[in-house]
Amino acid sequence: MNSSTMKKKISIAVLICMMVVMLSPVMAYASFYYNNTSGKLSGGVYVNDPSKVKVTAITKNNSVIQVTYIPSFSTNSNPIGHDDNNVLVRTGGFRADLPANQAPSKIMLFACNQSYELLSTHQDNFGTTYDLSANDRFHIGNYRVAGNQFFTETAGNSYLQPGARLVDFTPTGTTTINRFQIKFPYLTQLDLTNTDITDFKLTDVTVGQDVYLQSLQRLDTFVVSYQAQPNFIAGHKYEFTMSNTSLGNEVKLPVSGVYNSNVVFDQNYTEVDFYNIQIGNAVVGGTPNSNDGGAPFGDMSNCSDGNSSTQPSTPSTPSTEPTPTPAQTEDWLTANAIGDNQSKNVGKVTKEADKDGKLLTKISMDRDKFKEALQLLKGKTPKEQILQMALKSDENNLSVIIPLEALTEAVNNTPDGIISIGAGSSKYDLPIHAIDPEKLSKKMNMNVKDLQVIIQITNVEDKIADALSRETKKLGASMLAEPYHVSVTLDVKDNKISLNDFENAYVVRSLTLPSTVDSSKVTGVVYDADGKLSFVPVIFHNHDGKTEASFKSNRTGTFALIVLKQSFKDLEEHWAQADIELLATKLVVNGSLDNNYVPNAKVTRAEFAALLARSLGLLEDSSKANYKDVSKLDWSAGAIGAAVKAGLIDGFEDGTFQPNSPISREQMAAMIAKAQYFVDKGTDGSSTTSLKSTNFADQASISSWAQQFVVQAQQAGLITGTTGNLFAPTESATRAEAATIIKRFLQKVEFIN
Secondary structure: OOHHHHHOOOOOOOOOOOOOOOOOOEEEOEEEEEEOOOOEEEEEEEEOOHHHOEEEEEOOOOOEEEEEEEHHHOOOOOOOEEOOOOOEEEEEEEEEEOOOOOOOOEEEEEEOOEEEEEEEEEEOOOEEEEEEOHHHEEEOEOEEOEEEEOHHHOEOOOEOOOOOEEEEEEOOOOOOOOEEEEEOOOOOEEOOOOOOHHHEEEEEOOOOEEEEEEEEEEEEOOEEEEEEEOOOOOOOOEEEEEOOOOOOOOEEOOOOEEEEEEEEEOOOOEEEEEEEEEEEEOOOOOEEOOOOOOOOOOOOOOOOOOOOOOOOOOOOOOOOOOOOOEOOOOEEEEEEEOOOOOOEEEEEEEEEEOOOOOEEEEEEEOHHHHHHHHHHHOOOOHHHOEEEEEEOOOOOOEEEEEEHHHHHHHHHHOOOOEEEEEEOOEEEEEEHHHOOHHHHHHHHOOOHHHEEEEEEEEEOOHHHHHHHHHHHHHOOOEEOOOOEEEEEEEEEOOEEEEEOEOOOOOEEEEEEEOOOOOOOOEEEEEEOOOOOEEEEOEEEEEEOOEEEEEEEEOEOEEEEEEEOOOOOHHHOOOOOHHHHHHHHHOOOOOOOOOOOOOOOOEOEHHHHHHHHHHHOOOOOOHHHOOOOOOOOOOOOHHHHHHHHHOOOOOOOOOOOOOOOOEOEHHHHHHHHHHHHHHHHHOOOOOOOOOOOOOOOOOHHHOOHHHHHHHHHHHHOOOOOOEOOOEOOOOOEOEHHHHHHHHHHHHHHOOOOO
């Protein structure tokens, strides 16, 4: 690119229709499952030609059983992608009928004069999984080309400076390509508002000439496409950098850590992949494109057919290639109670891949040992009833399997106890009463011995992370840390049933941020299935230049931290301005379309119910809003239903809720008192307090049904009187008053700082 071209600002209006950049999925080359009840063994292999693979099951008495290749469950005519060596990969399905309750000791694969061994990686009452370790997985994607990444030459949390290198690559195949797109490392900040194509530079290194860049376009949060002119030349090496005329404020890399990136070329669908690149130390030199060794057996076009070759009755591993290491050897996880030096084994820890190839650290609680460890909490004070255990390192993908029977006694004896699992800089605290074995067994009409709960905390899929980032941007906010996903499933024999919430229990997940944050500008959110961001309680503790963020949630979903600051035009110098704007930043209160809050307007019963539901982070449920005057299609139906489910609101004797009526101060006090009791005790707030009355001058005018709630709310510091020490129970509350009470409540129950 010549100097005159560099100075000319080019429009970024060219629309480019390209496929979205996706990093190649990680695949285990084989995975099988044996069902104890039916005796069926089924699974798949992911290799170049699965029809040439012979699969056998080795029983515990060393007998060999053939596992049949099923062409109808295979993709021989339609490959699913390339491995890192550009070998086409296909799926092969296999199945065998074995005796019930006699799981094989291992599974053997034969082809190309090689053999591979799959050992059991997980076993429970329902069956056995045979899988592989992380070393035996490979990426499947587009045709790969060579290249290097240079993001690692810049320090973490720093801007790419003029002349900084990003990537280089060498296209192959067709020469008609002139468009490419880069997926920047996750959480890279791309300011394309004041950036155009002249801030970047593309050079044909082979001939030593700059290539004219015609346009750029942001395709997704971390994906930018570029169009060059003329087309790339196959075999030529190209280097992509920041131009010397860029200002050094266009691209900011994420904080130090391990990230992925890639470059994709359209039309011939080729790519360069970079996995696990270490950003942070500004090491000169970059790294080449990733290569995990590819699929087992490699290109199988000229190798022998494992199904036609004669195999020994007891398989042996040839010396040409060692048997891959099976899943990580199981380690026992130990636990102890707070203040108690006595430790007990509670479960096995393994590393396995799920159905999508994602590597999980799996904790399988042993029913009897876990039950015995929970006995350590008996006789301790509530603050000491914490059964703590710790993994050896940070785990981004964690799966905890708990047999329900192990919790039965603990739920009755120590319901306020906590099961705390630490993993490096993060921690997961599960209240024992969050999982009620008796309730779940009745719901499923099954014996509690046949049920187990699986709790998974994992990284977020790329497509969900991108959608979350788009919603965040719509709010004018930015992401602060990588999101995570929590799922809870009830394992019922061969079926897994999703559980959407923990009802009245708040599970705490704590993680450490690398720097201090302003808690008034950072909000915890959950990304709903309908694409909406909702408030999640988070408490921040700054110490030693870092921040511990503790999420408190009674539901599942995708969670994140965003940086946001909200304000309203009509709040200047209003007495409640600080409280209202704080709650707006937390996504608890909303303004009008013209950016006004209307603080002195009356708040309705539906509006206050919605405020409470949001502040508690409740999952909306319109099916519970069974009032004559509330339609399931009303905007507030979901929030009202959630508040009913939580025991926060009551209707009137005639079966109505009167959602559009202004809420009175005593009605508001009753709802907020019930909300506090819901958080503190997990009940409907109907208990009495030690105080018999308030000190308000108009105490006698408070309705009898509301008196205990007004007393509770005043005792907790949630409500105050008006002029003359009056409570004014029947007066309507304003939007400003409602926001102030909600803010006091959230701070009282430690849902916000």
